[in-house]
Structure formats: C-alpha cells, structure tokens
Amino acid sequence: MEVREYDAQNYDVIVVGAGHAGSEAALAAARMGNETLLLTINLDMVAFMPCNPSVGGPAKGIVVREIDALGGEMAHNIDKTYVQMRMLNTGKGPAVRALRAQADKHAYHQAMKDTIENQPHLTLRQGTADRLLVEDGACVGIVANTGARYRAKSVVLAAGTASRGKIIIGELMYSSGPNNSQPSNQLSLDLIEHGFKLRRFKTGTPPRVDGTTIDYSVTSEQPGDQEVNHFSYDTPDSVYLKDQISCWLTYTNPTTHKIIRDNLDRAPMFSGVIEGVGPRYCPSIEDKVVRFADKDHHQLFLEPEGRNTEEWYVQGFSTSMPEEVQQKMLHSVVGLEHAQMMRPGYAIEYDVVEPYQLRPTLETKILRNLFTAGQMNGTSGYEEAAGQGLLAGINAGLRAKGEAEPFILKRSDAYIGVMVDDLVTKGTNEPYRLLTSRAEYRLILRHDNADLRLTQRGHELGLISDQRYTKFLAKKAALESELARLNSVRIKPSATVNAFLVEKGATPLKDGVLASEFLRRPEVTYADVCQFIPAPAIELDRRVIEQIEIQLKYAGYIKKAEERVAKLKRMEAKQIPENIDYDAINGLATEAHQKLKKIQPETIAQATRISGVNPADIAILSVYIEQGRIAKVTG
Amino acid sequence: MEVREYDAQNYDVIVVGAGHAGSEAALAAARMGNETLLLTINLDMVAFMPCNPSVGGPAKGIVVREIDALGGEMAHNIDKTYVQMRMLNTGKGPAVRALRAQADKHAYHQAMKDTIENQPHLTLRQGTADRLLVEDGACVGIVANTGARYRAKSVVLAAGTASRGKIIIGELMYSSGPNNSQPSNQLSLDLIEHGFKLRRFKTGTPPRVDGTTIDYSVTSEQPGDQEVNHFSYDTPDSVYLKDQISCWLTYTNPTTHKIIRDNLDRAPMFSGVIEGVGPRYCPSIEDKVVRFADKDHHQLFLEPEGRNTEEWYVQGFSTSMPEEVQQKMLHSVVGLEHAQMMRPGYAIEYDVVEPYQLRPTLETKILRNLFTAGQMNGTSGYEEAAGQGLLAGINAGLRAKGEAEPFILKRSDAYIGVMVDDLVTKGTNEPYRLLTSRAEYRLILRHDNADLRLTQRGHELGLISDQRYTKFLAKKAALESELARLNSVRIKPSATVNAFLVEKGATPLKDGVLASEFLRRPEVTYADVCQFIPAPAIELDRRVIEQIEIQLKYAGYIKKAEERVAKLKRMEAKQIPENIDYDAINGLATEAHQKLKKIQPETIAQATRISGVNPADIAILSVYIEQGRIAKVTG
Ligand SMILES: Cc1cc2nc3c(=O)[nH]c(=O)nc-3n(C[C@H](O)[C@H](O)[C@H](O)COP(=O)(O)OP(=O)(O)OC[C@H]3O[C@@H](n4cnc5c(N)ncnc54)[C@H](O)[C@@H]3O)c2cc1C
Numbered sequence A, B: 001m002e003v004r005e006y007d008a009q010n011y012d013v014i015v016v017g018a019g020h021a022g023s024e025a026a027l028a029a030a031r032m033g034n035e036t037l038l039l040t041i042n043l044d045m046v047a048f049m050p051c052n053p054s055v056g057g058p059a060k061g062i063v064v065r066e067i068d069a070l071g072g073e074m075a076h077n078i079d080k081t082y083v084q085m086r087m088l089n090t091g092k093g094p095a096v097r098a099l100r101a102q103a104d105k106h107a108y109h110q111a112m113k114d115t116i117e118n119q120p121h122l123t124l125r126q127g128t129a130d131r132l133l134v135e136d137g138a139c140v141g142i143v144a145n146t147g148a149r150y151r152a153k154s155v156v157l158a159a160g161t162a163s164r165g166k167i168i169i170g171e172l173m174y175s176s177g178p179n180n181s182q183p184s185n186q187l188s189l190d191l192i193e194h195g196f197k198l199r200r201f202k203t204g205t206p207p208r209v210d211g212t213t214i215d216y217s218v219t220s221e222q223p224g225d226q227e228v229n230h231f232s233y234d235t236p237d238s239v240y241l242k243d244q245i246s247c248w249l250t251y252t253n254p255t256t257h258k259i260i261r262d263n264l265d266r267a268p269m270f271s272g273v274i275e276g277v278g279p280r281y282c283p284s285i286e287d288k289v290v291r292f293a294d295k296d297h298h299q300l301f302l303e304p305e306g307r308n309t310e311e312w313y314v315q316g317f318s319t320s321m322p323e324e325v326q327q328k329m330l331h332s333v334v335g336l337e338h339a340q341m342m343r344p345g346y347a348i349e350y351d352v353v354e355p356y357q358l359r360p361t362l363e364t365k366i367l368r369n370l371f372t373a374g375q376m377n378g379t380s381g382y383e384e385a386a387g388q389g390l391l392a393g394i395n396a397g398l399r400a401k402g403e404a405e406p407f408i409l410k411r412s413d414a415y416i417g418v419m420v421d422d423l424v425t426k427g428t429n430e431p432y433r434l435l436t437s438r439a440e441y442r443l444i445l446r447h448d449n450a451d452l453r454l455t456q457r458g459h460e461l462g463l464i465s466d467q468r469y470t471k472f473l474a475k476k477a478a479l480e481s482e483l484a485r486l487n488s489v490r491i492k493p494s495a496t497v498n499a500f501l502v503e504k505g506a507t508p509l510k511d512g513v514l515a516s517e518f519l520r521r522p523e524v525t526y527a528d529v530c531q532f533i534p535a536p537a538i539e540l541d542r543r544v545i546e547q548i549e550i551q552l553k554y555a556g557y558i559k560k561a562e563e564r565v566a567k568l569k570r571m572e573a574k575q576i577p578e579n580i581d582y583d584a585i586n587g588l589a590t591e592a593h594q595k596l597k598k599i600q601p602e603t604i605a606q607a608t609r610i611s612g613v614n615p616a617d618i619a620i621l622s623v624y625i626e627q628g629r630i631a632k633v634t635g
C-alpha cells in the first residue's frame, strides 16, 4: 500500500539525522530561537559513536574547544561523560598540544539526548527523511517515511554513513547503517534527482574484545592525567574525574602481518568488493600492512567502551577482513592471545555529497536553504562532523530568521574554517580528516585560545549566554591587565634572581629586564616570575596564567603568523560577485576556467587556494572584477 | 560473493538471541558450568525492552520471583535498575498481590549485559544465526551470517520478534526487528526446511511522548511505594530506592474513540494488512475501541522510560495507526493536548514456532538437543520470555552435561510450569500471556513463597550458591519454629486481650486459644499476637512474618489446594511411554486420537488437559498403558 502523505507541523529549521553533526546543528538553531525539528532514524542512536569511544586529539581537540567557544554542545557533553582525560604532546609546542578524552559511549549518547530533549524550541522525533520538498530552486522541507510532510525555512541534512549504507565483513555484505542500524535508502535517490553529484566513501571499525579475556599484564598502561583539564571553558575544575580508567598499549607483530598478507585475497579492500574510497589517515590494518610493508609492528591501543561494560575497542585495528581472519589476527597480538572477539570489525560504504557543491556556509549551491553537514560532506570523525553541524545549524538558523549576513569561519579564525574551506575549495577524494598540518596558521589556532578567538562571535549569535560572556570578558580583562603589568614591572639583577637563574642553568641578568621579557626565557614559568615581583591584584585562574605564558613565550612566532593573517584578510575582502560569468573572461588557462566554474569561489583568497588556479589566473580574475565587467545579465 | 564457512569454537551450549529469554538461558547454562556461547544480532540490544519499561505485575511478578528462586537474573537486574516499585492489589488476597517495577530501560540493558560479560564460562558475541547444524535428527550447532560454524551439545533458540520481522505503521511497512533493529531472515527458512511449523503473530507498542510537553497537572499521580519491597529474595532492604519517579494516569475519551473509528479503514489491524494474530490481553487501542464499543474511556498510564530521558511511554495506547492519526489520537487525551510524539507506535509481525512441537523441557520434538524459548514460542512479555529462557537454559545445560533427568516444572510448582504446560499441551492461537486465572493452584503459586517452592531445586541445579542456600534454610527454619511455637503457646482471655479485641471490633475470647488460632482472625496481625505472648527467641525478618500470617490466615484454602495438587501428582506420575503408538489403541475418539498424536503428552495428567480429549479417552489410554501393550517396535 502506498504511504499517504500528510501535512505535519511547520518549523523554522529542520535537521535530518541526530548524529554528531545533526545534534549540534539542531541545538544551535533552537538556541538561536528557531522552532526546530530534529528527525532521526532511531532515537537510541542520538550522538552515537559507532567507532572509537573518544573525543579530541590533535586538531580534533581544538575543534571541540572551538565548538564550545561558539556555544555548541560537544565539549559539555564529553566533560559530563568521559572516563579518562589526557593532554597529548605536552612536551611539544602549544599549537600541537591536544586534549583527548575516552568517552563512556552510552553515557555520551544519553547525555546528548537528554540535553536535546530539554532544549526549548527543539523537537526530537524518530523518523526517516525520504525526500526533499523543493519549490523554485529552494528546499522548503522534507517528507518522512511515515508520510509526514514537514515544512521549514531552511533544512540541514546530516545523514552520516547511513545513506545507502552497506556493511562489509570479508565476503559478507548487507544493507545497513552504522552499528547494524536501519540505513537510509531513499534520500540519496532524491538528491540525485535534484542534480546532486554523490560518490561512495567507506570507513571501517576494529573488532571489540571482551576485557575479561585480555592479559593486561603484558601490555603497557596508559593512565589518565592527574592534572585537571576539561574541554569546555565552562566546566569547573572541581568536577574533574578522580576515578579514571586506563587504556593499554600493545602492538601488532610479524605474525599478525603474515596472517593479513596470507589472506589479502579475502580482504574486501583489495579484492575489489569495496568501491568506496577509504580514509588515508585512519586506514585499516590491512591497508597499513600493505602500504608500510617494511614496518614490522603497529601500535594498538586498548580503550574501554564505557564504565559499565567489558567491551574494549582495539584502536589501530580497523578491518573488514572475514571474521575468521580477524579472530586469528587478534590472537596473534601480545595480550590478546585468548581475547574473545565480541563484535567483528567491519567496513561501511555510504554516499557522500561532493563538497564542491557547497558554499562556505555549508549551504548547497544547487538548492537554496538546504545545508549539509558532517560525514555526508565527505569528512570522517565526530569532531569534524560536530564542527560542520554547528556551522550549518547557525547558518540555517540565520537564514530562517531572515538575517542577510551569513556566519563564515575563515582559515585564520578556526580549524572549522580550515576544514570547510578545504572541503568547498578543494573537494576531497577520500574521507577528510583534520590534521594540524592542514592549518597554515596553526600557531594562532590553538586549543588554549579558542575562547579568545570565538566567544565574542558565539555571543553575538545568541549561543553564548550573557552570564558566560561576562565571565569571559573578566578573563580577558585579567589577562590583558596582567600582560600590561608584566610589560611594565621590572626585575632587577639581584642576588636571589641570579641565583635562581643559575640554578635553572640560565645566564644571569646583567641589567634589569621587564617581567615579560624575563618570562620569555624558556626555563622560566609565571610562578617563578611571581617570586620576584609583587603578586597581581586578584588571583589568576590557571587558564589565564597558561595564556600569559604562551602569549609571551611564543610572541615572535605569533606575531609573524598574525601578519600573514592580515594579508590574507585583505584578499578575503576581495569578493567575487556571485553572478560572475567565467566564460566571458579572456585569458584564463583552461584548467583554471573549469575549476573556477565548478567551485565558484566566493573570494579572491579562496580562488588562490584552488589547485590548478595559478597566480596568472588570479591576476586576470582580479583585473576583470576590478574593472567592474563582472557578468552577463543573469536570468 | 559467497560467505565462506569456517569452524569456529565449540561450546557445550549455544544460545541464539540475547533478549530476555536468551539472557536467562545463557546465564543458567554457564552457571551450571557449561561453556556457553550467547550469539545475538546487536550487542546494544541485550535484554532490551522494546515495549513497556516495566517488570512484574499480576502473575508476571510471580514469575520474576520464581526465576529468582531458581537462580535466574531478572529479579536482580530489575532490583538494580528500577525507578519505581509498587505492590499492586494490596487490598486483595495473597494470590493476586503483585509486585511491579518501572525500569530505567537503558540501565536495565546495561546491567544485564554487564552481568553476562562478567559471567565465567559465558561468551557474548555479536552475530546472526542463519541456520542449524543437524546430524542424525539432532541439532549439533549453528552457522552464523559471518560463516562461523559453532558446534555444541545443545542449542537454545530465543529469537524473539526478530524472525522475518516486519514493522507496520499505517500504510508503512518495512522489514525490521524490534525498535528498528536488523531482522533475522534466514533462520526461519531453515527451521521450515527441517520440518518445523511456523506461524505469524503480531504485537504492538504505543507512541512515546516528550515528557516536557505533558501537562501532568490534569492527570493523577501514581507514586511508588514507601514500603520496602524487592523482586529478589537476595536484595537487602537497605538499598530500597528513595528517589522514585511517579507515573501518571489519564484516560481516552469519546473524541479519541471517534478519531479511531473515523480512521479504521487505515488501521492495518482491520484493513487486512496485518496477517499475524495479536495478543488478546494486550490489545491495541483500536482493538479495544472496536471490541468494547460501549466503553467511552480507557485508562492510560504515562510511564517514564528511564531516569535520564524525557521519553514517556503511553501504556494502554498500543497502536499501528498511521502516524498522522496517532498524533491526533494523542492530542485528544487530557494532559496530552500539546504532547510531542517522539516515536510513533507500531505493530510488528514475526514468526513463531507452534509450541505443540515442544516438550515440557522446551526441547523440540523434531530435533533433539534443540530448545526454543521466549516470544518465538508464541508468548508475549519479558517475564514469560525470561521464565522459558531459564527453563530451556537449564535443560540445555543438563543435556550438555549428559544428565538423564530433565528439569520440569509442574503446574503446581510454578507459574512457569503453568505457562509451559499450556503452551505444549494446548498450543496458542495468539500471543500467550500469563494471567493468574490460568493457574488452578494459584493460592499455592504465590509471589511470597516462590523461594519456599523453588530454592531447593535451584540449589540442586547449582544455580543457587551454598551461601544463599544456607540463608534460605535459616529462613525456613525460623518460619517453621515460629509456626510450631504459635501452635503451642496459648493466649488466655485476659482483660487486656479482650479489650484489644473489642477495640478491633472482634468478638472477645471466652476460652484460651492457641496463638496460631488467634492470629487466624482477620483483624489480628502477627505484631498484635506478639503483645500477648513472649517474644520469639530471635528477631524475625519481615518476610518470615509475612509468611506466618499468610500461611495461618489462609491455611484452610491452602490445605484444599494442596490436596488437589497431591491428586494431580499421582496422575503426573503416570508416564506415557515416548514410543506409544496411538494408531494401535482401539476406541479413542477421532479428535482425541488426532490431538494425542500431535501433542504427544508425556503424562496422563497432561493428556487430560488437551482440549478434545475426554475422560472416556483417558480411561482407554490408561488401561492400554497399564496393560503394558504400549508400542509397535520403533525403528
Ligand atoms: C563503521 C564506522 C567506522 C568509523 N571509523 C571512523 C574512524 O576510524 N575515524 C573517524 O574519525 N571516524 C570514524 N567514523 C566516523 C564517525 O562515526 C563519523 O564521522 C561521525 O559519526 C559522523 O557524524 P555525523 O553526524 O556526520 O553522522 P552519524 O554519526 O552517522 O549520524 C547520522 C545520523 O543521521 C541519521 N540519518 C541518516 N539518514 C537519515 C534520514 N534520511 N532521515 C533521518 N535520519 C537519518 C542516522 O540514523 C544517524 O543517526 C566511523 C563510522 C563508522 C560507521
């Protein structure tokens, strides 16, 4: 029987898919005051983690802090539900330091669902979006599998890996969303109908093993930090978790690699079964063994899936080998000789929207008022998804409110900006993952200063409460006044000062120096400085002190980066009119002409980042625009 | 590509499906010392409650206590995870009193999974059983979808509603297990191939609504009990939950009923879409409105789905109406005028094994060493499933250990016995649910004495620890010695005693009476008696006191019931040989002949309960057996 359509409720914003992207999108839109619907296939999968039970790490951890500074939820949610917290790369510079937490994945899901349920203006509902409602080139709503026709001023799609999802374990292959959930099979067909170009990507996950069958004694322990840290700038230090759960490190070995090589003919990755392109930076173990044939071991981290479960995640062991082979591979690893595999690893193939079809707001170029976010834009990772979700939710929210000015994050503003610019400018041939190396201004895009970079904007959007904003301003003021003070107080070459320096192995002072200069010395901490100057008027928060140290010690590098950013900003200011007719520009190289037409960059700066667009092309383009001869009349 | 089969591990017992039946079956088998595999489609659905978030109630609550006394897990698990506890029918006799708890359904799943994970000899694994391994008429294992061939000495199937499951919401229908999980589509085909008769049943669930949109003020509160109660005899009173969550009572009304009647042409129940037979005792609301056309309202209980969620379950509102109609129905209810529906209700159709194909051990008659349990045997309800699971697990465990003697519960032993006897003797034309009216000895099968009835047997099976058994024996001894004392101490007609009786509105004593007789008076409690006799040597537990009161006050009725049981036991003792040849018995009525051949009762008592088998047939059968002319030679 045909499902009968009916007019269900109207909303300002509709978000499809309550994964990591959709949850942020919906919360942001609702917090901006829009009546928002969040529709998802299964309410028991809200903000579900189908892969690693962790949040953060290099680049990703910075995204979580950016989300927090903009008023998103991910940082709060992990702060409520982690079982281990660790600062990575503490020995390295501040740009690559990274906070990472192990999540209790069920608690994570539950906490996010609870937050969504209690968010005013937000309705969470189970259902599957099967097609878009489109009028005059604009998306005006969606139709669910139950026949419900929901209309809205803007729509965000965040379908993750569910779109025509296919699970693959060796020769076994079946239609499924992640974690054996229902896939979404109709929406892709509808997108294609509307002219969207889709492609197939794949990602994979490792087997889970029974912790009671692991021999931890032959692996090495990775405990959580004693030192307090949180993702959210808002989380009080007092709630830092005492009772953390350790992870454990072990390795693959030549036997593991031999088992894999002996079974490559059964590996879907290599036998031609998998059509989708996999993530280079999160490769399967079979991929690693083939690509790095000379390495005789790879790290494996054993990570708990939660506090009340014995399931353990074998990080680094992602695989779509047949179950039989997976079990053998596991048993070859030290510590896992007798490990019971509770779930086999698997690969999943799914549809993504080619991201060159998107604007920097994540609105699609094909249908107005339609935004896409998360894994369906070709990325991989919860944080990448959440960052996009927040951006798309904000822009969908602004659109619904009739605001003309969109919300765009530049490459120099945030990692989220880097990611979105990469996606819409360069597209991606494989699941895209954020890496610190993707950011040219990474000394500016630090995890410690995300609040300084973005809280202001979060507040302007209405996503940061006045109360939090006031607290933020106080922090900023404390920071500035203390920096000013350190730039005026002098430290004299007294006997105590020089004794201190000598003890630290540093050269003694000959003349007096500013406290700020003194602190710039690598051996010296803020606490040291305080021994030699009066105490500040008010006691400073540990995060203000951290900021002072970083800003002073890295001042030179930061200044250079800022100069480059300023230059970029001038280029970003040079808008390319939307109705430009590239066919009318003489002299563009063929490749540049094609790429510009396809990607439709919004600024000269963005145009310069398109591969195949050369400085000569940029010069021609700039002159053309400056002469004002921009376009044929558009119909 | 064809999935390649491989020899995976061998076990003593394999259990397929980790629902309520499978969880008990696997725990029991493992606790008896069998190496046990529990294979299930999705580890995130272990002991999942797809319908009402509650355990217990009339008859069902007694099953939970029986499970506990036999060393099963359900009682422990709900005692760990309830959010409200209530004793129902406190104003009525002890046979129909019933404990009922609201569960935090996610916590319930997690706690059971954790218990299973930590159970020695038990391996929990994700996978789907696609077919049986059969040799010489015996089941010797199963093959999973991944190609794993697991062998075992006995196998329990507990597939629930997943077998060729189909979800139906109005005109929408799709292949799915409960709660949008993956269905199991192969195993049914394999069972048919082996000669099993399957049929289609259906069950349904109501919509869930957002608690933040309910107007509780116009409904009436149903708080939990102050008085301490637990399901497990083992749970200490000290952990009784203080901070309970209330339920709320509201009603349907003529408007609701009109909406339903106006849309009956779209109701899958009536439009012919649903082929499966639904549960009479858990009907959908559309069913109730049609069947009880003169009733102008029906009770609806609003029940929380857990502590950390705003989802509420609308008990009594089960429906498979189109989503559009469901929403209207909801909005017509007082308190739900503005309720947001978070998930629509749905019906699910699934395969069941006709239970006449089973023995009282739940072993199938068709394949030796194969047992089935739970919803797939045609029942409905978590407790019914768990009770069968425990029984099947025990018998599969005994078989694997080579024990000749099976474990059978008679109708007079336990509600579980009543249920299993009903199923295998009478079959069922609709999802079978336990009711107190099904038990002819219900004054004996009380919830308060399940431990006295069954702990001994649980201990013999190795499912009740020595420690717990010792505690149980102490309780029994205390009970018996206090009963003996009350049967010997006398209360004299003193002034205080008679003043007390007069105040209670009872007739004063003329002569002295035994304390036990005194207590038998309806107005008198054990505490009252204690005012007039010396205190017992040791302080008695509240449960011992409860037992004393019930046993004394209902002594007459209990004695009569026990006499009937004794008679039954004599009939149960009359075994019908397994190789009896009904074709060789002259004089049986045609219907009796057919039914006896189909059902193959194991005792004369069971034969008497088969509908269509009359006393005359029983007489002929008895004579035939007593004459020893029992069988043709069997090949
Ligand atoms: C097997 C597997 C392995 C992975 N491995 C890695 C890894 O190694 N490293 C890494 O960084 N990331 C990995 N990921 C990716 C990570 O899970 C995702 O990046 C992240 O979950 C994406 O978030 P999202 O919100 O975009 O999508 P999802 O979290 O997938 O959420 C999408 C949601 O939308 C719902 N939905 C889809 N279609 C519809 C529809 N039509 N109507 C209604 N609802 C719909 C889905 O049911 C789902 O709830 C893996 C994912 C999977 C499944």
Ligand SMILES: Cc1cc2nc3c(=O)[nH]c(=O)nc-3n(C[C@H](O)[C@H](O)[C@H](O)COP(=O)(O)OP(=O)(O)OC[C@H]3O[C@@H](n4cnc5c(N)ncnc54)[C@H](O)[C@@H]3O)c2cc1C
Binding pocket: B016, B017, B018, B019, B020, B021, B022, B039, B040, B041, B042, B045, B046, B048, B049, B050, B051, B052, B127, B128, B129, B130, B158, B159, B160, B161, B162, B163, B177, B178, B179, B181, B184, B187, B203, B204, B205, B282, B318, B346, B347, B348, B373, B374, B375, B376, B379, B380, B381, B382, B385, B386
């Ligand atoms: C929509 C719905 C409404 C219901 N309404 C009511 C009601 O109103 N009243 C009531 O009393 N009861 C109701 N129930 C029934 C209640 O859910 C069941 O009685 C109970 O869950 C049965 O327990 P079970 O263990 O037999 O099966 P389930 O709890 O269904 O567990 C079976 C498990 O086996 C797994 N499985 C199935 N096939 C395979 C396979 N081939 N290989 C591996 N694993 C497999 C499944 O994935 C599942 O985890 C309802 C159930 C549903 C789904």
